[in-house]
Amino acid sequence: MPDDIEDSLAPLLLDTIGTSGHAVRFVSRVVPPGEAGPVLVMGAGPVGLGVVLALRALGYNDIHVADPNATRLKIAQSFGAKAHPVGDTSQRFALIMECSGAHAARNLGIELVLPRGALVLVGENAAPWTIEEGKVFRRKDFYMIRTFYFPVSDFEPNIELLRKFKDEYRVLVDGEFGLSALPQNFARFARGELIKPVLALG
Incomplete structure (x- = not known):
């Protein structure tokens, strides 16, 4: 790590910055x-919050974010995004970044993407996903x-992305904790109460 990147931010270079930046560049x-x-x-x-910052860095200026978690939505808004109602079908988009991995969101993305637009599947889901070839798809x-x-x-x-938005990325780090506090912090993360809890050993 370069000396100007603090240890607590370094893990963000993996999925939060790496996965998101790659998806937007692609x-x-x-x-x-x-x-x-x-x-x-x-x-x-x-990852979705990382995508918001990567989009801004590459010059996408009108960013809408849908998420049922009010706290995370407020963070997205503080990053310059606009809140978009979850499940809303009143607006279509030339570019949709699907970061939840939920099959329902992927299906909605197929419906909402404009002709000649792109739906990018960034979120992970290990369960099989069946695409129905209905009229919207065909x-x-x-x-x-x-x-x-x-x-x-x-x-x-x-690294340059992290430097550009260092203050914003700091918001995502929920604080460092030791190994003994791992179970309760993982449970809080799984409930959506934490964004990026950092396990610090030693």
Whole structure:
């Protein structure tokens, strides 16, 4: 780590910054910032919030975020995003970043993505997902992109992303704790009460 990156922020370079930055860079070749219009981010967990900052860094200025967790939604708004109602179908988007991994959100993304737009599957889900070839799926051209983690060549751009938004990324770190406090902090994280709890050994 460069000396100007504190240890508590270094883990963010993995999924929060790495996965998110890679996803946004990848899709920017398909739906560039100047052609995107409003962008929808589904899910404001660590990766979704990272996507908001990566979108801003690459020049996407009209970012909408949907998440049922009010605390996480407020963080997204403090990062410059607009709140979008969960499940709302009144607006469609040329670029949708699906960060929750929920099958219902993926299906909604297929419905909401505009013709010639892109739905990016960033969120993880190990359960099988069946795509139903209904009218919405069949009757428009659109990109459905899966991105995963990031290549080693992204490391330096990710460091620069962290430097650019260091104050924002600090908001995501919920504090350091020792091994004895791991069970209760993991339980709080699983309930959505924490964003990025940091286990500090030694």
